Amino acid sequence: EVQLVETGGSLVQPGKSLKLTCATSGFTFSNAWMHWVRQSPEKQLEWVAQIKAKSNNYATYYAESVKGRFTISRDDSKSSVYLQMNSLKEEDTAIYYCTPIGFAYWGQGTLVTVSS
Amino acid sequence: DIVMTQGALPNPVPSGESASITCQSSKSLLHSNGKTYLNWYLQRPGQSPQLLIYWMSTRASGVSDRFSGSGSGTDFTLKISSVEAEDVGVYYCQQFLEYPYTFGAGTKLELK
Numbered sequence: 262e263v264q265l266v267e268t269g270g271s272l273v274q275p276g277k278s279l280k281l282t283c284a285t286s287g288f289t290f291s292n293a294w295m296h297w298v299r300q301s302p303e304k305q306l307e308w309v310a311q312i313k314a315k316s317n318n319y320a321t322y323y324a325e326s327v328k329g330r331f332t333i334s335r336d337d338s339k340s341s342v343y344l345q346m347n348s349l350k351e352e353d354t355a356i357y358y359c360t361p362i363g364f365a366y367w368g369q370g371t372l373v374t375v376s377s
Numbered sequence: 378d379i380v381m382t383q384g385a386l387p388n389p390v391p392s393g394e395s396a397s398i399t400c401q402s403s404k405s406l407l408h409s410n411g412k413t414y415l416n417w418y419l420q421r422p423g424q425s426p427q428l429l430i431y432w433m434s435t436r437a438s439g440v441s442d443r444f445s446g447s448g449s450g451t452d453f454t455l456k457i458s459s460v461e462a463e464d465v466g467v468y469y470c471q472q473f474l475e476y477p478y479t480f481g482a483g484t485k486l487e488l489k
Contacts (some may be wrong), residue, residue, distance in 0.1 A: 296478075306426065306469055308478040324477045325378075358425060364416060364471070365437055367425040 263287035263366045265359050270371030273349055281344040281371055283359030290340035291315065294362035297333060297344050299355035300370070309333075309357070312342065327353075349375045379404045379472050383481035389489035390460050398455045398484045400470035405450030406433070414474035417446055417455045420483075421466040429468075430455065462488055 269281040283295070294317070297309040310333040313320040321333050332345040342359055356370035384399035406414045413433035418426040428437045430446035433453060443458045457464055467483040 304420075304467065304483060306471070306480040306483075308471075308480070311476075322476050363428075363431065364418075364426075364473075365428045365431075367427070369425060 263361075265361075265366060265368035267357060267359055267368045267371040270357060270373045272374045272376065274377050275349060275351055275375055277349055277375075278345070278347045279349060279373060281346065281357055281359075281373070283342045283344075283368060285340045285342070285359075285361075288361065288366075291337040295333075295335060295342040296360050296362070296364070297342075297357060298360060298364075299353075299357045299373075301355045307355075310344065346373070349373075351375050378477055379406075379475065379479050381470055381472060381479050381481035383468075383470060383484045386484055386486055388485065389487040391489045392461065393459050396457045396460050396464075396486060398457075398468050398470075398486075400448075400453045400455070400481050402451045402453070402472055404474075406472050406474045407450035408474060413448070413450065414472055415446075415448070415453055416471045416473060417444075418469045418471065419464070419466050420469065421463075424466075426469065457486075460486070460488060464488070 264286045266284045294313045296311045299307050311322045312333045330348045335342045354375045358367050358370045360367050380403040382401045390396045415433045417430040420426045429440050434446040445456045465488050467485050469483050470481040
């Protein structure tokens with residue numbers, strides 16, 4: 262059974278940093294391209310970032326809204342993907358989900374609230 | 378960026394009736410490989426999104442055959458035949474042809 266568990270969300274002040282973790286199981290993580298997708302309080306879904314597999318040189322892609330502030334990474338030995346979020350803004354407030362290529366599996370998400 | 382525009386439903390939908398949700402993309406999602414890079418999701422209240430349809434018309438594993446997807450390169454329809462209580466929620470379309478992958482704003486289905 263495929264499982265994705267996102268953790269690391271919290272209340273943080275604007276300008277601060279936060280690192281999200283997505284621990285996975287039930288599929289061959291090392292071959293999987295992984296995404297982060299977020300959902301705003303207004304329920305709009307937004308694709309955030311993608312990281313490909315080792316065979317694709319761990320290539321990364323970002324939404325323009327987070328480019329230069331967020332970094333996606335992975336640890337194949339731990340079957341985990343990460344999202345380092347720096348210089349957070351109030352508009353980054355959302356539930357953050359990780360999902361493998363194909364978007365067929367989603368975790369429960371982790372809530373990030375950016376507010377002073 | 379490719380803009381995804383979803384239509385509204387004439388809510389509430391009577392139980393047992395069919396419902397069709399439309400989605401339009403600002404660019405053709407038909408790839409030269411013959412596949413259309415469009416997904417449909419359902420997000421039930423309090424839950425994470427669930428993939429219903431991929432490649433515009435292929436049902437995801439375990440999805441009821443009451444759900445069907447169709448369309449052309451830029452105009453798409455998700456049809457739900459014989460709407461049931463478990464179909465209540467928000468439906469999203471998404472393109473994954475090119476970065477950034479983009480979603481529609483969602484279409485809410487309410488049951489009468």
